[in-house]
Amino acid sequence: MIPDTSAQDSALPTSGPRKKRLLFAGILAIAAATGIGFQFKHTVNGGASYSRSRLTTATAEIGDLTRDVSAEGKVVAASAPTLYAGSGGSITLSVEPGNPVKAGQVLATITSPELVANLAQARSAADAVKSAWLLAQADTRLADASAEAAVQTTELGLASASNELARQTRAFDVGATSGLTVEQSRDAVARAKIAYEQAKKASTLKNDATRFELAARRHAYERAQLQVGDLERQQEELSVRSPVDGQVGQIFVNDRSTVAKDAKLLAVVDLSKLEVQVQVAESQARELTAGMPGEISGNGGQWRGRVSSVSPEVVNGEVSARLRFDGAQPEALRQNQRLSVRVLLDNRAKILRIARGAFVEEGGGRWAYVVTGDVAVRRPIRLGAQGMSQVEILDGIQSGEEIIISGSELFKNAERVQLIK
Structure with missing residues (x-):
């Protein structure tokens, strides 16, 4: 048999190291208890x-x-009218974007054969109505003369019958005629008087009728003239003119193209009057009103401003407002240039x-x-x-x-x- 190694084994001493391990575990337990007590103390005294x-x-x-509203704004023209086509037709442009223009200058011309034909027809119709009105005036004068002649004739007949009655009455008084003749003369006077009164009434009625007829003819002529004037205005608008001094902005149509009535043609920018447009949050815009003072700064300068308008519409949670320069407008500003804006709402001391x-x-x-x-x-x-x-x-x-x-x-x-x- 092969001997084992049990005879070589010996027991190790355990008293010293074991005591150290127990001591270290006790220290850890005391530290944990102290931390818990400290945390408990803080929790009891002051919460988390x-x-x-x-x-x-x-x-x-x-x-x-100081209560104010600050925002970034952009320079816009206070007056930037957009021009539209008054009639449909073929357009010919006379300017290009950026060209300086004067008020009244022709920027484009529209050719409209249909409008030209309508104007010619309206003028012809107005001439025909005018001729009818003049003819009615001549007929009225002729009718007035006839009525006046009838009145004068009946008046002369009444005078003649009255004279005859006077002669027969004198003859009857001296016995030169019979009473029957006098009565016949008196009846003739009565008939002549009735004829005279009817002639006067007929003349008056005729005058009223002719006056109404002339008024109707005159009104028809005036309506025809209004139609001619409207078509002439439309023809004048075929020459698109600049309403302000400024520069040509964007052009929305091509040269020599066909445009419809009321089509957008081009925009003119008046750079002599500039404003700064800002977008303000809806919550801040509630207190914005026209006339509030503000400050505009940029390009190393600072200028006083004043709120000129506040949009009543909210778009994407923002309200558009505009400020104009309070005093002389600074030079060297351009459209869409970025500037800083500050509007003073309130100041409490x-x-x-x-x-x-x-x-x-x-x-x-x-x-x-x-x-x-x-x-x-x-x-x-x-x-x-x-x-x-x-x-x-x-x-x-x-x-x-x-x-x-x-x-x-x-x-x-x-x-x-x-x-x-």
Whole structure:
């Protein structure tokens, strides 16, 4: 048999190293218990703990608050009319984009055979109506003469019958004639009087009828003249003229092409009157009104401005507004050039203010965390006017108190938190 090595084995001493391992484990247990106790103490005294490095604080103070709106704007022409075709036809352009033009200068000409034909027909119709009106005037004068002659004839007959009655009456008085003759003469006078009255009435009625007829003819002629005038205006508009002094902007049609009525032709830019157009957020545009003062800066210069108009329409959450230069317009400005704009909304002096932060949007600005030592306590507040960088405090915070303006969303609305370095 081969002998084993059991005779060579010997027991090692265990008292020293084992005691060291037990001592190290005890130290770890004591340290863990101490940490738990420390954390428990902080939890009991101040709630959850957060590092100050993750928070932004500010101190409330008395000072001035300026509320304004700042935005980037672009230079636009205050007057940039777009010209349209008054009639359809073939267009011939006389200018190119960028050409300087004067008010009244012909920029393009439209040839419209249809309009020319309509104008000729309207003029011919107006001449025919005028001839009918003149003929009616001549007929009226002839009718007036006939009526007047009839009145004069009946008047002469009445006078003759009256004279005859007078002679027969004198003859009857001296016995030279019979009473029957006198009665016959009296009847003749009565008939002559009736004829005279009827002639006068007929003349009056005839005058009324001819007056109405002449008025109708005159109105027809005036309508024909209005049609001619409208077509002449349309023909005049075939020569497209510049309404202002300026430069030709964009041209929307090709030379020698056919355009329809009311088609967009070209734009003219009046560079003598420039404005700055800005896009303002809907929430800030609510307080913008025409006439508010502002500042325009760019190209190393700064100029005073004034809000000239505010669009009533909201597009993509923004409102378009325009500022005009208050005073002399600066030189060397170009269309669509970028400038900075600042509009002053309000200026309040000696109020309690604090730097603006995320706490304004969180909870609608109804509460904030006030820092006292290493503890932050949630406190209700009331805000007033709000500027771009500062807000007014109406209630809940005293001057000199420190509040957390950013980062408090980590607290998850806890009433009290502990702050650590």
